[in-house]
Amino acid sequence: MKFSDLQLTTPYLALDTLFYDRVEPTPLEKPFLVAASQDAAKLLGIDEDVTMDEALVKIVNAEMKLKGSQSFAMCYAGHQFGCFVPRLGDGRAVNLGKVNGQNLQLKGAGTTLYSRQGDGRAVLRSSIREFLMSEAMHGLGISTSRALALIGSDTDVPRERWEKGAIVLRLCPTWVRFGTFEYFSAAEETQKLQQLADYVIDESYPELKNEEDKYLKMYEKAVQKSAKTVAKWQAYGFNHGVLNTDNMAIDGSTIDYGPFAFLDIYDPNYVCNRSDTQGRYSFRGQPGIVHWNLSRLALALTPLINHDAALEVLEDTFGDVYETEYTRLMYKRMGLQTKEEKDLSLLKLMLRSLEQSVIDYNVFFRKLSVYQGKRSEILELAVYKEYLERWLDTYDARVKKESFSDEQRHKNMLHVNPKYILKNHILQEAVEKAQKNDFSMVNDLLRVALAPFDEHPELEYLAKPTPQSAKNLKLSCSS
Incomplete structure (x- = not known):
C-alpha cells in the first residue's frame, strides 16, 4: 500500500x-x-x-x-x-x-x-x-x-x-493528554468528562470497556504506563524539559519534544530547558513531577472516581512500578542477570561514582559492555578517576558471581547499551547542515536512531564524544 x-x-x-x-x-x-x-x-x-x-x-x-x-x-x-x-x-x-x-x-x-x-x-x-x-x-x-x-x-x-x-x-496511538481531562473537569462539564473517559478506554484501554470501576482502572493503567516511561527516561539519561500536564499522554507515550536532551556527563541536577530557572523539570526531578502530574489527573477525574481511591492507587502503584522497571533496566545495563542482595547498593554506588567522576553517561555503559578487567578505556573517559577505580573493584567482584560467561554478558549488554545517542551537539550539527540545504546528516542520524545498538562502521562519526564546550547545554523553548 x-x-x-x-x-x-x-x-x-x-x-x-x-x-x-x-x-x-x-x-x-x-x-x-x-x-x-x-x-x-x-x-x-x-x-x-x-x-x-x-x-x-x-x-x-x-x-x-x-x-x-x-x-x-x-x-x-x-x-x-x-x-x-x-x-x-x-x-x-x-x-x-x-x-x-x-x-x-x-x-x-x-x-x-x-x-x-x-x-x-x-x-x-x-x-x-x-x-x-x-x-x-x-x-x-x-x-x-x-x-x-x-x-x-x-x-x-x-x-x-x-x-x-x-x-x-x-x-x-492517542493525543489525549492529562490536560484534556483537566479542561473538562475545571469547566465542570462532568458529562463531557465521562465522554472523554469512554473515548480513552475505547482507544487506549479497550480491555476495560466492560469492567466494573472502569474509570479507576483506566487511571491505574495511566499510572502504570507513565511510571514505566519515566523509568526508561531515567535509565537512558533523557531529560524531557517541559513536563507540563498538557505534555503527558494518557497512554504513557512520550510526546511534545521541545527543549529535550540526553545527558552528556552524568549530572542528576541537569536542567535542559533554559526557561526553567527554578529547575522544576530537572533530570533528577522527573519521576516526582510525573507523580505530581498523575495526582493532578486524579483530581481531574474526581467527578468519575473516588479521589481517595485514586490517590491510593497512585501511592500503591507508581513507586513500585517505577522502581521495578528502573532497576530491571539498570541491572541489565550493568550486565547483571542473577540477583544479589547488594545489587541495589552497587547501582547507587555506581551513580555516585559517575557523578563524582564527571563522565559521559551512555558512553560509560557502552565501554562497560566490553569490559574484561582492563580499565584504561573506561578510566580515560573520566575527569576524576579514583571514584570509578573504587567502584570497579566492587563491580569486578560482583560479576564473578554471574553464571553467564563474559562473552554472553557482553553480548547481552551490547543489546541494551546503545552506541549511538542523539545528543544535542550532534543534532545541532545536523541542523546547521540542513540550514545550508544539506540533509545528509539528518538521514544518517535517522539510520542510527532506529538501530542505536548496532555497529554502523560508515557512520562512526556519529558516536564521537561530546566536545567540552557542548556538554549539558541548556536549550530554548523557541521552536
Missing part, C-alpha cells in the same frame, strides 16, 4: 464540538522533503517506499488530503510549570484522522483557535530535532509518538531570528 492510498477515520469528531475546532491547515511555500521514516510508515500498513510516493509532500503540506481525512485541533488545559491554565489546545498542530491505531497529526501547519498569540508554525531547527528524537526514542524501546515525514520550505518564520518553516507528520 502507498501512503497516499490510506483511508482515515475521525472517531474524535464523534465527540461534542467542545472537544475540538475544525480547522484547515495552512500550506508552506515551496515545500520539499527533508526525510521520512519507513519504519514509522509500516505502522500505517504502508509497504511501499514512502519517499517514492509523489503525493507525500503535498499531503504533509496540506495541499492534498488523504481519503476520509477531516482536519481539526484538540482543546485541552494544563498545569504549566505548576500553574493551571484553563484553556490551551493544539496551537500549531492539526489532526488529520486515524488509521491502524495511529492518529496522524501535522505539527507546524498554521494557526488554530487555540494558537493564542502564536503563529502556528514550527521551524526547521526544532522540527529536525522532533523528527529524529521521536524515532530515536522508539529505537531505544521507549514509548513515544513517532514521526513519519519532515518537510522544509521557503516560508520565513520569526523566532529569535528569521528561520524557515517546516512541518512534521507525527503519529501517536
Whole structure:
C-alpha cells in the first residue's frame, strides 16, 4: 500500500464540538522533503517506499488530503510549570484522522483557535530535532509518538531570528493528554468528562470497556504506563524539559519534544530547558513531577472516581512500578542477570561514582559492555578517576558471581547499551547542515536512531564524544 492510498477515520469528531475546532491547515511555500521514516510508515500498513510516493509532500503540506481525512485541533488545559491554565489546545498542530491505531497529526501547519498569540508554525531547527528524537526514542524501546515525514520550505518564520518553516507528520496511538481531562473537569462539564473517559478506554484501554470501576482502572493503567516511561527516561539519561500536564499522554507515550536532551556527563541536577530557572523539570526531578502530574489527573477525574481511591492507587502503584522497571533496566545495563542482595547498593554506588567522576553517561555503559578487567578505556573517559577505580573493584567482584560467561554478558549488554545517542551537539550539527540545504546528516542520524545498538562502521562519526564546550547545554523553548 502507498501512503497516499490510506483511508482515515475521525472517531474524535464523534465527540461534542467542545472537544475540538475544525480547522484547515495552512500550506508552506515551496515545500520539499527533508526525510521520512519507513519504519514509522509500516505502522500505517504502508509497504511501499514512502519517499517514492509523489503525493507525500503535498499531503504533509496540506495541499492534498488523504481519503476520509477531516482536519481539526484538540482543546485541552494544563498545569504549566505548576500553574493551571484553563484553556490551551493544539496551537500549531492539526489532526488529520486515524488509521491502524495511529492518529496522524501535522505539527507546524498554521494557526488554530487555540494558537493564542502564536503563529502556528514550527521551524526547521526544532522540527529536525522532533523528527529524529521521536524515532530515536522508539529505537531505544521507549514509548513515544513517532514521526513519519519532515518537510522544509521557503516560508520565513520569526523566532529569535528569521528561520524557515517546516512541518512534521507525527503519529501517536492517542493525543489525549492529562490536560484534556483537566479542561473538562475545571469547566465542570462532568458529562463531557465521562465522554472523554469512554473515548480513552475505547482507544487506549479497550480491555476495560466492560469492567466494573472502569474509570479507576483506566487511571491505574495511566499510572502504570507513565511510571514505566519515566523509568526508561531515567535509565537512558533523557531529560524531557517541559513536563507540563498538557505534555503527558494518557497512554504513557512520550510526546511534545521541545527543549529535550540526553545527558552528556552524568549530572542528576541537569536542567535542559533554559526557561526553567527554578529547575522544576530537572533530570533528577522527573519521576516526582510525573507523580505530581498523575495526582493532578486524579483530581481531574474526581467527578468519575473516588479521589481517595485514586490517590491510593497512585501511592500503591507508581513507586513500585517505577522502581521495578528502573532497576530491571539498570541491572541489565550493568550486565547483571542473577540477583544479589547488594545489587541495589552497587547501582547507587555506581551513580555516585559517575557523578563524582564527571563522565559521559551512555558512553560509560557502552565501554562497560566490553569490559574484561582492563580499565584504561573506561578510566580515560573520566575527569576524576579514583571514584570509578573504587567502584570497579566492587563491580569486578560482583560479576564473578554471574553464571553467564563474559562473552554472553557482553553480548547481552551490547543489546541494551546503545552506541549511538542523539545528543544535542550532534543534532545541532545536523541542523546547521540542513540550514545550508544539506540533509545528509539528518538521514544518517535517522539510520542510527532506529538501530542505536548496532555497529554502523560508515557512520562512526556519529558516536564521537561530546566536545567540552557542548556538554549539558541548556536549550530554548523557541521552536
